[in-house]
Amino acid sequence: MSHLLPLAGRARRFGDDVNTDNVISSRRKRETIDPTQLRRFLFEDVDPAFAASVRAGDILVAGSNFGCGSAMEVAVTAVLGAGIRAVIAKSFSRTYLRNALNNGLLAICGETDGIAEGDAIELRDGASGTAGAVQLRGACGAIVACDPLPPFMQAMLEAGGLVPYLRRHGGFVAPRERDLP
Secondary structure (H helix, E strand, C coil): CCCCCCEEEEEEECCCCCEHHHHCCHHHHHCCCCHHHHHHHCCCCCCCCHHHHCCCCCEEEECCCECECCCCCHHHHHHHHCCCCEEEECCECHHHHHHHHHCCCEEEECCCCCCCCCCEEEEEECCCCCCCCEEEECCCCCEEEECCCCHHHHHHHHHCCHHHHHHHHCCCCCCCHHHCC
16 A cells, blocks of 8 residues: 555544435435535535535544445545545445445544544554554554555555556456465
């Protein structure tokens, strides 16, 4: 994840069970699928002022089950359109995690209890020799190990998502034996 990390930004804090309709209302995808337009509606039903307060580089931080609900991809593309490149949560719904990685949004599982709204945080490469390891450094300086990403997921993220990966490689490339855990 060499070109993805380190990634530093301001924490934008949410709790558990953040539904995709909380991220962006499903009615908005009827208006447009342009991420630069969708960004205006990010979390509008949760906090109408949120979208206007987002700065490029902010990092979404949440509790468990982030992205539950429907499988709509606009819940990822709206986040990317706002300039947010990473979400760290205790856990993700399976469909949100898949949509995030497929679209090039770094989605990392880790302990988030010690992170407050507005904290300066940093995601960086973890322990050397541990493929895909990520560490989260909180505002108080505490370092938390996050779940590592498999080599293929790293390669896909570095390419910018699934479609750019497939364009670059012409298909799926089997990981080398030394890349396997």
